[in-house]
Amino acid sequence: MAEHQGITTREDDYSAWYLDVIRHADLLDDSPVRGCKVLKPHGYGIWERIQRELDDRFKATGHVNAYFPLFIPMSFLSKEAQHVEGFAKECALVTHHRLRSIEVDGVTSVEPDPDSKLEEPLVVRPTSETMIWHMYGRWINSYRDLPILINQWANVVRWEMKTRPFLRTAEFLWQEGHTAHATETEAVDEALQMLDVYAEFARNVLAVPVIKGRKSVRERFAGAVETYTIEAMMQNGWALQSGTSHFLGQNFAKAFDVTYQDADGGQTHVWATSWGVSTRLIGAVIMTHSDDEGLVLPPAVAPIQVVIIPVYKAKDREVVMEAVNALNKSLRGKFRVKIDDRDNMRPGAKYFEWEQKGVPLRLEIGPRDVAKGQAFAKKRTGGGKFGVAFEGAVDQVQDVLDGIQAELLERAELFQTTHIHDISSREQFVAAVKDEVGFFRVAWGGDDDDEVAVKNETKATLRCYPMVQDSVEGLTCPLTGKPAREWALFARAY
RNA sequence: CGGGGCGUAGCGCAGCCCGGUAGCGCACCUGCUUUGGGAGCAGGAUGUCGCAGGUUCGAAUCCUGCCGCCCCGACCA
Structure with missing residues (x-):
């Protein structure tokens, strides 16, 4: 009898379910610091899988890893106007470099030593564009120095008001790619290439189908000319921005005065991109695949793909363990x-424990199985138990894991495609956002203000203009009554 | 940061209204019996009742302030 010991069902309370799944899978623990979580081994193991798969793809597309400092001079943040506005409100600051102990009423504690106050406070990086473009300025002189294709694996801090495990925490782990190019075309191509890398990775490794698109002006990265995004649909129909790739134009090159000398001797500002994904992807995996029994992981990201469970009475122990080993x-x-x-x-x-932890395949081995020369198997994705012969087990296990990976993608893809709703009128839109689960497809003709108005009325936001576009020739925007410019997807979002 | 809810053993909770020295289930430890879908019995250990003040002979309980967590908003990856 399968009891749900402590996992709220998705239907009862989706948010509570998400938190329960994480707790039962032992992925995270709270820390004493607000908004900062501890990634426990089973959770960090998923991140290690993500890192390895992505890093291989970055290397395959010509990138190299480097590491830049955690601390950024405060003045750097103010060099790019849009960038300041975007990040100023959520920066942690280092103002002193030393503590001193004090005694108050016989109790010893510490306080910042006033004598150690920094001349210029240091910002804990919310992202590294400023530091990196400062350094690129030192490294780039000639067109022969370009392109620079660097990625870094790092932690960043954004002091968020509201946090949610994996989806938004004050400190999080991510990778940030920062590239410098001689031409605009090359930089745009780079940004688009990395979006493709993300989409392919999400699909084939995470089994999370995503929609590639462009962000609206309002949702664009602070300092970008164009922001490309992959949007995933969670089981409650909310969108999760799962990765972004930015064409930064010459904004940062101008802010940090980074130019190169071309073959003809002229000076030109360098063209830039940046792109990143974070531990938020773990949240995407959890919410895309898990069920009311707990975590479900695609084999490609599962820290443990196969768990073998010996089953025996004392007298059978030896023979069972021999087969297990x-x-x-x-x-x-x-x-x-x-x-x-x-x-x-x-x-x-x-x-139950391994099911809650999302292990894709379980192999039970008891005396009866040993006698039959097989293990008794069960997939986390369901179905009855079946035999896996010891003879040729590697190929069989590979087949089963491949099957689970494909099944999860297929299931998620079906969910996504059947939950994109076409919108024909404002009334229908308002009702749909309230009553329907999924994304809402609109022949959009609005501007920034219209976008804000839609959000205020329905809580749905413009997630992206999909890269794959049908014609809007002759169509009128159902939300604004203006001529449609482009198809857009709206949804509630994390 | 606004509205609401909650902080009592590792986890989930009762006790609070009506003040009197803290309890239940699971987990944990020891032993024995068990082991093919959440084991049973016996014994045992575990708490500055979120923190700090106040009221009181006495505070988990009443009052004030603060902190944290969760939900709904605003902001954002």
């Missing part, structure tokens, strides 16, 4: 395998 030996190195040989827990309890 033999199977592990053949699978090890090809899959991420865990043997759960804890003796203080019965098999049933282990089944």
Whole structure:
């Protein structure tokens, strides 16, 4: 009998379900600092998978890794006007470099040493454009120095009012690519290329189908000329911006006076891009695939892909463990395998635990299985138990994992395509946003103010103008009555 | 930062209205029996009742302030 010990159902309360799934899967813990979470091994393991897969793709497209400082001189933030506006409100500052101990009423504590006050406060990076463009200024002289294709894996801090595990925390882990190019075309191509890398990665590794698009002016990155995005649809129909790639034009080159000398001897400002994804992707994976029993992970990102659970009475222990170890030996190195040989827990309890942790495939081995020369298998995605012969187990396990990966993508894709609603009138839109789950497709003709008005009335925002566009020839925007310019997707968003 | 809810053992909660020295379930420890879907019995350990003040002979309980978490907004990846 499958009881739901403590996991709220999605239908009852989607937010509570999300938090319960995370807690039962042991991905995160709270820290003493507001908005900052501890990534526990099972959660960090997912991030390590994401890092490895993405890093391979970055290298394959010609990028190299580097590391820039955590602290940025405060004056740097003010050099690009849009950038200041975007980030000023959420920056953490370092103002002193030393503490001193004080004693008040016999109690010893510490306070900033006034003598250690910094001449110029340091900002804890909310993103690294300013630091990196300062450095690029030193590195770029000639067109022969270009392009620069650098990525960094780092933590950043944005002092958010409201936080949510993985989706928005005060400190988070991410990668930020920063490239410098001689021409506008090359920079735009780079930004688009990285958007494609993200979309392919999301689809094939995370099994999260995404919609590629351009951000509206309002939703654009502070300092960008164009922001490209991949938007994913969560099971409650809300959109999750899962990665962004920015064409920065010459904004940062001008702010930091970075020019190169071309072949003819002229000086030109450098063209730039930046692109990033964060631990927010883990939230996307959780909300795309998990069910009311707990976490569901695609094999490609699962820290543990296969768990082997020995089942035995005392007299069978030896023969069972021998088979378990033999199977592990053949699978090890090809899959991420865990043997759960804890003796203080019965098999049933282990089944539930690993299901809550999202392990894609479970192999049970008891005396009966040993006799038959097989393991008894169960997929996290459902279906009955089935036998996996020890003979040729590697190929069978590979097939099953491939099948799970494909099944999750297919399921998510079906959900997405069947939850994009076409909008024909303002009334229908307002009702749909309230009653329907999903994205809302509009032949949009509004401006910034219209966008804000829609948000205020419905809470839905313009997520993106999809890259793949149908014609809007002759259409009128159902929300504003203005001539349609372009198809846009609206949705509630995280 | 505005509105609402909640902080009591690792987790989930009762006790608070009506003040009297803290309890239940799960988890944990020891032992025995168990082990194919959340084991049973016996014994045991675990708390500055979120923090700081105040009222009182006495505060988990009443009052004030603060902090944190969750939900709904505003802001944002």
